Amino acid sequence: MTRKIPDSTVRRLSHYLRSLEGFQEPGGTVSSEELAARGQTTAAQVRKDLSHFGSFGKRGLGYRVDELRAHLRSILGIDRRWRVALVGAGRIGLALFEYPAFRARGYDCVAIFDPDPEKVGTVRAGLVVHDPSGFEDAVRDLGIELVILAVPEGAAQEMAGRAVEAGVKGILNFAPIRLNVPPLVPVEDVNLVMELEALSFAITQAGHEE
């Protein structure tokens, strides 16, 4: 039933879920048209996206809000909780770890690692900072499945390799390099400079356009 899902579809599924959570009456229904209106897409796209995973709507009626919400959670793999470790206790990493939306969405911050001796032993975001030497043990003992990798560029590949070796299942990578990991371990890259560059490109381009 589910073969190769476009990346863009997954992003939209997240959007749909977020839209559904904005609804007041969870017992109500919503049409593909309404769902498309929030979310900058079309009704056909909404239906096509969902059809990859099953038939969740009722013809003539639409989708039941609470039902679709549950389906989306299950599809996105957040009908459970995930144990997340932060590697790199810099400003950005810590800011993320304290971001309440993460926990609300099913992601539990369980450990922080940083090699800086000044940070090791101190408490950040409610957790003691550990030296990376203990990383592998922690992955096993705490059941860490996801890693937020927010270390300097030079250390990213090494820590990614160790994470994979230790059995981590996915990496959210903030370092501006393409990590070399086995294809079974998904990596999501977040590159904020790149986002700004996309902005200045679009602005500059608007001038050249005709």
Next chain:
Amino acid sequence: MTRKIPDSTVRRLSHYLRSLEGFQEPGGTVSSEELAARGQTTAAQVRKDLSHFGSFGKRGLGYRVDELRAHLRSILGIDRRWRVALVGAGRIGLALFEYPAFRARGYDCVAIFDPDPEKVGTVRAGLVVHDPSGFEDAVRDLGIELVILAVPEGAAQEMAGRAVEAGVKGILNFAPIRLNVPPLVPVEDVNLVMELEALSFAITQAGHEE
């Protein structure tokens, strides 16, 4: 020459630029093959991407590193400096503003706004935090062109509207909503929860795959 550039192309251009900066001898040359190797793409894709903007290479030789670098900077619109304001002095916004890579890439942080009376007047990331009431004046007086919008969901649309009205040219949006702005003003969305969801989707999916 430049019509409709795919979004994915722009992202790759950023990557190419970053790869080029890793080179030691700026007088040397690089082939599309080498550039593709870093960056998770193909040589043909590199050439196609660049061909949208001109012919920068020499057949039989490749691209001159320093030359291509300059071209990419110009294409991405970072052969100049941009004046950026932070709206929302929360943890994430501040962490970004202190991120040294921004300045290094041509983005200058020039002002911070936040309505919290406890923050107004204090110094963060080297700048005094101002109340948003002075936002429009600051845009004009400081020549602010880009806004990093890192406010709570509820305030995002209002501040986006004010930014556009004040003449801001682009918005980097961290709020998890689609901003409603005129199509001439580009918006880049950064949604970290969505990135994590893409990860757990990929992990979960790997199980269902067959």
Next chain:
DNA sequence: CGCGGCTTGTGAAAAACTTCACGAATGTAG
């Protein structure tokens, strides 16, 4: 100068993704 080894730039082919359009369900009203 002419030849051979490379590597670009680019139409054309292939693949991926989105939009269209319509049959099939579903609920409502008369």
Next chain:
DNA sequence: CTACATTCGTGAAGTTTTTCACAAGCCGCG
């Protein structure tokens, strides 16, 4: 019960993006 107004699910058509393949250009060497 039938007619009607909706709205989903989905193959087919259309569009966009990627990949392919090859002619054309460049360099070095004899």
